[in-house]
Amino acid sequence: MKPVRLTALVIAIGAAFPAAAQSNEELLKELRALRDRVGELEKKLAAQPAAAPAPQPGQWGMTPEQAQELARIGTKAEALQDNFEMQGFKGLKISGQIDPTWIYNRRADDASFVLLNGEDARYTYDNSYFGMAVLDFLKETEGGTIWHLTLAPERGTGALTNGGSIVHEASVSVPLNDLQTRLWVGQIPDWTGYEITLPAGNKLITHNLLFDFMAPTAYTGAVLDHTSGKWWSRIGLANFNTPRNGSGNKRPVLIYRVDYSKGEFSGWGFTGLHGKGYNYAADDTDDAGNALFPNDVGRNTQVHLLEIDGYFVRGDWSLFGQASYGQQKKAAIYRDDGTLRDARWWGLSGTAAYMITPRLEAVLRADYVNNEKNGGGLLGYSWDDGANGIGRGFGSDGSYSDGADKGANRYALSVGANYRYDENTLFKLEYRFDAASQPVFEDVKDGGYAKNNHLLGASVVVSF
Known part of the structure; x- marks a missing residue:
């Protein structure tokens, strides 16, 4: 209400009272006092600051120049995002690892740095999946399809x-009804056991004998991949250790793996393979290059593999175990008498690791x-x-130490440590003692044969 209107109202109210109630002089005193009070209130009201105007939409307290700059930044960000998606980088992850390694092998009389040594592609326990350089591309589309390409020259x-x-791997995983049920096709590295192929995921340099x-x-083929709660199952048909089967082998092998994760720190899994694989015993030739078993058996014979593995992690301790069984028809080493026989084997492996400090871990396998x-x-x-210690032992006179029909059992004990230097760098050290019953x-x-061998290795694994 404006001050003038308030004063007039007060006077009107005072005039409305009967004259007999009080004298004119008293009435004037009261009116003056009321007028003075209204005046004080008007001064206080005038002294208060005026209310700030409502901000203009989109400014948020910025100057016009700042608002324009923000708009330009938003436009550039949208353009970069559109360009990023158009070039196929959305959902793409690039990673890699390299592990220059040094290996000493007593019986081989060898001490050497190892990295990408493709001049000798033969697989031995002192020349396996280390000394690698790996580049990995993983792309996931908005529909959930996962494209995976891993390049690993020579190793x-x-x-x-x-x-x-x-x-090393070239595969795609296509979701079917949902993201938990997928069709996985392409070249897929083997999934057997508690150790993996690439060095960054292993505690020691070498692999266990079962691996x-x-x-x-x-495998090269097609796999149905399904996840349900704590269960992860894969089953499929594939070529076994070859991108294309040769003549006479028109059937793929059956492969499968099932994993159960009880929690973050424990679980188990089992794998299997059933089908025909290449038989190197049937491919034997004499000194003139003639096939020794041309009509006895085909170049591919039945193979059965079964394996179970598990892990348990509690505090500073990590425990891993594995048991494997395998057989192949007419693929045994003993065939000196001209007869092919079945090969059959089984094995056990266990690893224990303890974190001495948050960075340093001791390992025993x-x-x-x-x-x-x-x-x-x-x-x-x-x-x-003789490089791997497989088959029959030989005495000093060149004869079989335990007969032509009995193979040697193999043992291996590794002790080592790994040190996490930083997030991307892991140092490894391993001493390995291999032995056999023959x-x-x-x-x-000297050209002779021994029941044991010693190996020492060191490596630096750098990954990103």
């Missing part, structure tokens, strides 16, 4: 199974492989192998 699965290919000599290398039957013979190994390790210095 990947392709180098062993596909004529020296640099492709090296009792597990497949890679023990392996055992039973390989006596029919002179021995493991997956892909159907001959006496003298099966060739000593290249």
Whole structure:
């Protein structure tokens, strides 16, 4: 209400009272006092600051120049995002690792740095998946399809199974009804056991005996992949250790793996393979190059592999275990009498690791492989192998130390440590003692055979 109107109202109210109630002089005093009070209130009201005007939409307290600059930044960000998506980078993850390694092998009389050594592609336990350089591309589309390409020159699965290919994995995973049910196709590295192929995920430099000599290398085929709660199941049909089956082998093998994760720190899994694989025993020739078994058996014979593994992590301790069984028809080493026999083997492996400090971890691994039957013979190994200690032992006179039909059982014990230097760098050190029930390790210095061998390794694994 405006001050003038308030004063007039007060006077009108006072005039409305009867004259007899009070004298004119008293009435005037009261009116003056009321007028003075209204005046004081008017001064206080005038002294208060005026209300600030409502901000203009989009300014948020900025100057016009600042608002224009913000608009320009928003436009540039949208353009960069559109360009990022148009070039296919959305959902793309690029990672890699490299692990220059140094290996000393007593019986081989060898001490050398190892990195991308493609001049000798033969797989041995001192020349396996280390000394690698890996580049990994993983792309996921908005629909949930996952495209995966891993390149590993000289040392990947392709180098062993596909004529020296640099492709370690090339696969796509397409969701079917939902993201938990997928069709996984392409070249897929083997999933057997508690150890993985690439060095950044392993605690030691070398692999256990079951990984090296009792597990497949890679599959090329189609897999149904399903996840349900704590269960993860994969089952499929694939070529076994080859990108394309040869003549006479028109059937893929059946492969599967099931994993159960009880929690973040424990779980178990099992795998299987059933079908035909290449039989190196049937491919044997005489000194003139003639096939010794041209009509006895085809070049591919039945293979059965079964394996179970588990892990348990509690506090500073990590425990891993594995048991494997395998057999291949007419693929045993003992065939000196002209008869092909079945190869059969089984093995155990266990690893224990303890975190001494948050960065330093001590590791112990023990392996055992039973390989006596029919002179021995493991997956892909159907001959006496002095580098790996597979097959029958030899005495000083060159004769079989325990008969031509009995293979040697193998043992291995590794002790080592790894040190996490920073988020991307891991130093590894390993001493490994390999032994056998017969003298099966060739000593290249004197040409003889021994029951044991010693290996020392060191590596730096850098990943991003």
